Amino acid sequence: MFDIKKQEIQWGGKTLTLETGRVARQADGAVIATLGETMVLCAVTAAKSVKDGQDFFPLTVHYQEKYSAAGRIPGGFFKRERGATEKETLTSRLIDRPLRPLFPEGFYNEINVICQVLSYDGENEPDILAMIAASAALTISGVPFMGPIGGARVGYIDGEYILNPTLDQIKEGELDLVVAGTTDAVMMVESEAKELSEEIMLGAVMFAHRASAEVVEGIIGLAEKAAKDPWELPKLDDGGDLKKKVKKLIGDGLTKAYKNTGKADRVAAIAEAKKAMHEHFADADAETRLKAAKLGKKLEADIVRTAILKEGRRIDGRDTKTVRPIESMVHFLPRAHGSALFTRGETQAIVSTTLGTRDAEQMIDGLNGLNYENFMLHYNFPPYSVGEVGRFGAPGRREVGHGKLAWRALHPVLPTKEEFPYTIRVLSDITESNGSSSMATVCGGSLAMMDAGVPLKRPVSGIAMGLILEGKEFAVISDILGDEDHLGDMDFKVAGTSEGITSLQMDIKVAGITEEIMKVALAQANEGRAHILGEMAKALDTTRSELSAHAPRIETLQVPKEKIRDVIGTGGKVIREIVATTGAKVDIEDDGTVKISSSDPEKIEAARKWIVGLTQEAEVGKVYDGKVVNLVDFGAFVNFMGGKDGLVHVSEIKNERVAKVSDVLSEGQEVKVKVLEIDQRGKVRLSMRVVDQETGAELEDSRPPREGGDRPDRAPRSDRGPRRDGGDRAPRREGGDRPDRGPRREGGGDRPDRGPRRERSEGGNDDGPAPEFAPAFLTRNDD
Template sequence: MSQIMETTIAGRTLKVEYGKVGMLSNAAVLVSYGDTVVLINANASDKPREGIDFFPLSIEYEERLYAVGKIPGGFIKREGKPSEKAILHGRAIDRPLRPLFPKGYRNDVQVVCTVVSVEQDNLPEILAVNGASIALCISSIPFTTPVATVSVGLVDGEFIINPTLSQREKSTLNLTVCATKERVMMVEAGGQEIPEDDMYNAIMFGFEECKKIVAFQEEVMAKMGKTKVIPELYKVDEAIEQDVRAFAFDMVKEAMYIMDKDERNAAIDAVKVKINEQFSEKYPDNGSDIADTIYGMQKEIVRNMLLNEHRRPDGRDFNEVRPISCDVALLPRTHGTGLFTRGMTQVMTVATLGALGDVQILDGLGSEEFKRYMHHYNFPSYSVGEVRPLRGPGRREIGHGALAEKALEPLIPNEDEFPYTIRLVSEVLSSNGSTSQASVCGSTLALLDAGVPIKRPAAGIAMGLITSEDLSKEEVITDIQGIEDFFGDMDFKVAGTEVGITAIQFDTKIHGLSNKCIRESLDKARVARLHILGKMNECISEPREELSKYAPKTYTMTIDPDKIRDVIGAGGKVINKIIAETGVKIDIKEDGKIFVMSDDSVCAKRALKIIDDLTREVKAGEIYLGKVTKIANFGAFVEILPGKEGLVHISKLDFARVNKVEDIVSLGDEILVKVTEIDNQGRINLSRKDAIKDSEEKNSEEKASEEKVSEEE
């Protein structure tokens, strides 16, 4: 039997319907918010997956274009692989849920969020996180801590929960807050240089609303929830753990206290060899238990070092940023390059400028149709000294690229200021912590090197956290390196300018962050960001005055919008001919702005002249250089502008009497003509002799003026 429960969030109804669809799923719910509807199905395997050392949670965010009344584009008229936004939304659902499953749970769990109806005022990705939490909570899967999610906007100084489309267009903040009733689990934010105080207050504002949604989810659990299964949790064999720890703990500790990363890794590898030699005969089939014990010792040692000894693995102070170096203009033929190095993390970003027609076309559920600024992030295996096949970008690469893109987007000039499509590609050359934020820094350097007039330079930093088991004690650390990220409790990335924050992404491996931790992380991140910006400014502080000689140049003009059809022509015939003749790229806007892009200024100016001629109005009294297109007994027809012809009567061809038109002009001749009249029917009358007379008079006046100047000198 179908069961329905409702609550009101920001003046709109959030409805959960269970028992109507998906009868064979462990839990299937239809969640709706306004006219946005997401179908959530949650399932888990009966037994743990053998031979793995991780929790196999799979979150799938499925977009259906019928949800917005669209038929997919392209030859194959069905949805294909997930869009970039769908991948990002799937990651955003995964991150707050994963830490709340029991430790050691290794059953396969899959949550499928299918977006089946979208009202643009109500974002389906926000609804999907709430729906996924509800489905898991009412299922028999051992997940018992509800997670709520809201979006927060900032319009005219006021925070707004789940802003509508019109409010989002005005908002200077795009914030997503995920939280349990006790702590914030995850934050994603993009903003137009938001001060730290405002960002913290926005997060707390969203947190309070999340608590109300959690209370509603608890009511849904009480009414609809199934009995939870008792999970089979993986644990290391106690005898093996005791033996390995007794034999190797001191050796592992000695290795972990080595400051140099390469030396530390070599020492740990040597210890592992000794451990395997010692226990290979006693425990021949328990390699995974031994490996887990070694990992547990490393984690315990590093966390104790940080939390109780107040000592970092590389000897830095808790608020100290690693050494930084910056460089630009590395590659001779690219439009702009930036190399940013922080410790052993190094990213090279390359900027490419293209025509406005090079924008990325978006075929998704949102209102956005194209993207003019793009950032892509590559993380090859050599960046961590490993060997593995090179594949296309995975979820991590897409997520890191999107975060860096979000950080710089508010600073990119609009197309009126800078009429180019901009693509940035960040290549991670070496990775030891926070490559996404290094790509923000490298991208800023590349944009400045390319001459892009960004609003201000931006930089990013990642903060870390170490907590005691009961969460009563915590230490926030600045600029985490790989080992601190690996064994730590959070990755709190903050990017922005000297004015404020442009992007945040944080998630945690524990049951959420305290308010104090969030406040401290924001404040310390600002100090670190300003330090990094200072180092970057020493390398390059302003956009280059000129673009690279290899970058295409853009020329603009404006025509009457009613004349656009004359430039395009039937089926694009006219514009395609211009492009073929000149080799330029042409983009035309609805308001009549025309952008012509070319590496060759001569070709660009030629294209501009053709367009100008196509759209110019013929005016009486003006002189034109025209081409004879037809000869008749009574005169010659001359094309003075593309598609615009006039008649030079035989009596207007010359000062003397003309017996035959061919005595003066031939087909194809270019002659000067003056427009003497445009009659009521739009017919154009021309005169060759009046054009000659006016030209001679003009030449005489110019000659007299030159002679006068010469006499005065």
């Protein structure tokens, strides 16, 4: 029933299997890629015709993670997969970027590439498998695809490159790099690094490219068994006479327009130059007008590329290495915790940093389960930033991708949670764009975080490089403009510190670039990054030592694990009371780490003292601040150390005699007390009289010591004066007879004043034997 074709290769010590013919047989191409127990299905479908008037290539890549793949049920109310998560969006872009350049010019049929994670083993990441499956599905589908491509992830630990590292190895190592490429050249790079050198990064790219070439061979092996017949494409028309006509109409005007160094003037001049072409072909058919427009765009590219490659002159008059003028300022927004305005040429970003507590962390639900992220970077690109009218709303794929690139660039220099226990959100709003706004976000984000007091390891800068490639002749250009990006062959972005690279991203619009070109681009980017760091330092060269007055303060303390329940209380009663009473936020972790946060230091201190009191034992002889919580006849109960109560006896309130406690103390009164004694039951005896209530200093006990148990404020018991009835007290008996009661009986004999003692019957009471029905408590037994 099934015509199954398989191809297996040994890859990085594991078996990579590509299979087709079993699943999704009605798609133009469908492949299941398996590595370990991770399986990804990719199905490709292509429209058989092109819509009238369509002049672009509508390729759409969708990547979706099925929670069932990891044996999980989705969180949330709906309990099913819904809109794309950030990871799914980023992976879709990761697959799209190396595939798109490999479709022939003039191919405008709509194509859907849908990748679904069917099984996930927690070890082998599905994003690389999805890229491989997509490449294989396109290769066997018959559509005009100039692939295949392969992909690989590389880590770097202890000076060694690791192919397809696990999540734990990525966290432990210094690099997370993904490369896609053909057999001959690299097509795409995406990475995050911990300040690695250009040499190490280039070595990682080439290591990954060699590994991806092995995958390409495996896909070719599958195609030899299962590929469909290739589609026939109509021959491309080079334009001929139409091309000459277009050049004659607008060639000189475009050449002159591209000598304008200002974007607005240049755009206006280009529009004016093209006006003659539009007027000339106004009465022509739609196909002719479309061809003329394409030839006009190609003519623009030729003018720009030739000037750069042959003359070394760029659109705005710079040479290939010069970076546009930079102006930076910090504390641009008065209420933000940290902010920066970064301007490079005609690219500008307002970047703010907001600090929050643990409850502001982002919860992420994925195949690996729930996890929490304490660093977020959000990027917005409104249409006014390029002087256009367009959609304004939720961020699209491009905005998510650019934001993640900036996130990767800044993430390696952040302090640990222990060093800086804050949730950090960086927000970048692009207000002008003519060049790399993602690299402006990196620069502005670095300044904004330093302005907020985030202790970065070092400042980070970023630069976008371009490439003009004609045969073997090429030119690498620094700090590219928007037009140079559109008309060039490469978008190569490098971010890093003075010590090394933190992020590298590359997209190629041609069939790939060589190691030589990448080496030149990395070296030139290093010079550009150093220059930008110097310009940034003019605004702020180090992290501020103090947080903004508007930022929350966080104090961290450690309590014993066995005391956690004392801080939380039954059903969270105690911790809620602490928060409600002090006004500070309190977070406690399973290891006993407590974080107290508030913008008011007094609130933090109040909560800290409360928690310390709940978790520490009182010490005899130590003085504490307390509050009177209850008055009784014999003294006052005082709460101290936040959660402990002790008794101040009436005799320990003052040195002088206190007739009535309420005359001296009142409930709620702040007092200072010294711990006198803690008995075996944990009850605490306190004293106020031996503590200076103003300073808290201990005082010497002014009362004379008692001798033989006598109280200093009373006469000895043997000399207490006459009785209250007017008579004299007889001397205390010393083991003998009481003079007012007769001689003391000896040995249980008769009492002289009461007659002989009655004899009791055995086992009975004084009235005779106990009845048989008498209850037990009525019987007596002298024994």
